[in-house]
Amino acid sequence: MNLKKTVLVIPVNDAEAVMILRLAQAMKLPTIISQQPHGASLDREPKIIQQIKDCGAERIIVVEMPGVKTEKKLSDLGLEIVIIDHHHYQGLDRACHPKNKKSLPSSLEQFLKFFKITDSYLEKLGFDPRLVRGIGIIDRGFVWALQNDGYSEAEIKKVIAYQKKIMRPFVDLKEEKKYEQTARDAWKKRKVWQEFFIMVDNTKKGLRPYLSIILAQKFNHRVPLILDERARGVIYVQESPRTKELFDKFGGFTFGEDRNWGYKNSSVLKKVTLAEVKKFLTE
Numbered sequence: 001m002n003l004k005k006t007v008l009v010i011p012v013n014d015a016e017a018v019m020i021l022r023l024a025q026a027m028k029l030p031t032i033i034s035q036q037p038h039g040a041s042l043d044r045e046p047k048i049i050q051q052i053k054d055c056g057a058e059r060i061i062v063v064e065m066p067g068v069k070t071e072k073k074l075s076d077l078g079l080e081i082v083i084i085d086h087h088h089y090q091g092l093d094r095a096c097h098p099k100n101k102k103s104l105p106s107s108l109e110q111f112l113k114f115f116k117i118t119d120s121y122l123e124k125l126g127f128d129p130r131l132v133r134g135i136g137i138i139d140r141g142f143v144w145a146l147q148n149d150g151y152s153e154a155e156i157k158k159v160i161a162y163q164k165k166i167m168r169p170f171v172d173l174k175e176e177k178k179y180e181q182t183a184r185d186a187w188k189k190r191k192v193w194q195e196f197f198i199m200v201d202n203t204k205k206g207l208r209p210y211l212s213i214i215l216a217q218k219f220n221h222r223v224p225l226i227l228d229e230r231a232r233g234v235i236y237v238q239e240s241p242r243t244k245e246l247f248d249k250f251g252g253f254t255f256g257e258d259r260n261w262g263y264k265n266s267s268v269l270k271k272v273t274l275a276e277v278k279k280f281l282t283e
C-alpha cells in the first residue's frame with residue numbers, strides 16, 4: 001500500500017483519536033490534524049480541500065468527522081474517501097455498516113483493520129498491542145466491552161491509565177485534577193430519578209469522561225445516567241435501553257454501541273432541555 005498517496009484527516013479530541021494519530025505517525029502516514037472539538041465536521045474544517053490537494057493525496061481517510069458536502073466534493077475530484085466512524089448523527093447513520101447494517105467497531109479498531117495491523121507490527125512500532133487494542137475497545141463500549149473481551153480488572157486499570165497517559169500532551173495536569181475533583185463534587189450532588197442518576201455539570205469542558213469512570217468504579221456495572229452539561233450545552237442519557245428512541249425523537253448523536261445518547265444544544269436552534277428529556281422518558 002502506498003502510504004504516501006494517502007492522507008489521514010483526524011480531529012485530535014479524545015484518547016482514541018490520539019492513539020490513531022500516534023500509530024499514523026509511527027507508520028509515517030501523512031496526516032492533517034483538525035483542531036475541532038467533539039462534534040467535528042469536515043464541512044467546517046477551514047481550507048480542507050486545498051490542504052488535501054496540497055499534499056497530493058489520492059486517498060483520504062477521515063476519522064469521526066462527517067461532512068457529506070465536502071466528501072462529495074472530494075470524490076467528484078476523483079479522490080477515494082475512506083470513512084472511519086461509528087456514531088449516529090442527525091440524518092446520518094455512521095454507526096452501522098452501510099450494507100449489512102451491523103454495528104461498527106470503534107474508529108481505532110477500524111483503523112487497525114483497514115491497515116491490517118497485527119500485534120507483531122504494533123510491537124515493532126514500539127506499542128503494547130493489548131493497550132492499543134484496549135483503547136479501541138473502551139471507545140467502542142467503555143469498560144464493559146473490555147470485560148466482554150476478556151480484559152482482567154488489572155488490565156482494565158492499565159488501559160484507563162494508558163488513556164490518561166496518551167492524553168497527557170493535550171491536557172493540563174492541574175486542570176485535570178481540578179476536573180476530577182469537580183466530578184467527585186458533582187457526584188455528591190447527584191439526584192435519583194426513576195432508574196437514573198441525574199447530574200448537572202456547570203463546567204465549560206464537561207465532566208462526562210470523569211463521571212463515567214467514577215460510576216464504573218463505584219458500581220462495576222452499567223448505571224443509567226442523565227447528565228445535563230449546562231455550560232457546555234450538551235445533554236446526555238447514558239446506559240439506557242431508550243437511547244435509540246431519544247435519538248429518533250430529538251436527533252443528536254449516539255455513542256458506545258448506541259446505549260448512550262447525546263444532544264449538542266450549543267450548535268442548534270432547537271434546544272433539548274432536561275425537562276423535555278424527563279418528560280419523554282416517562283412516556
Ligand SMILES: [Mn+2]
Nearest residue numbers: 016106107139
Ligand atoms: Mn470513537
